[in-house]
Amino acid sequence: MKVQYGDACLSLQQVYEWTRKFMNGINSVTDSPRPGQAHPVVTPEGIAAVEDIVKENRRVTVNL
Numbered sequence: 001m002k003v004q005y006g007d008a009c010l011s012l013q014q015v016y017e018w019t020r021k022f023m024n025g026i027n028s029v030t031d032s033p034r035p036g037q038a039h040p041v042v043t044p045e046g047i048a049a050v051e052d053i054v055k056e057n058r059r060v061t062v063n064l
Contacts, residue, residue, distance in 0.1 A: 002009050010018075018029065033039075054060050
């Protein structure tokens, strides 16, 4: 598999870890929310504020 997939191939340790998690009832491979992790909040007011800033200065960039 390593020849076919290169660095995208899972390590044997990761396969063992996922197998253990699936056997314990965890059936998702996505990260769970963690304490202290930022929660993005998008509101119409925030969108309008960013649009106003960009309209004033078109060289401003927005990372979403």
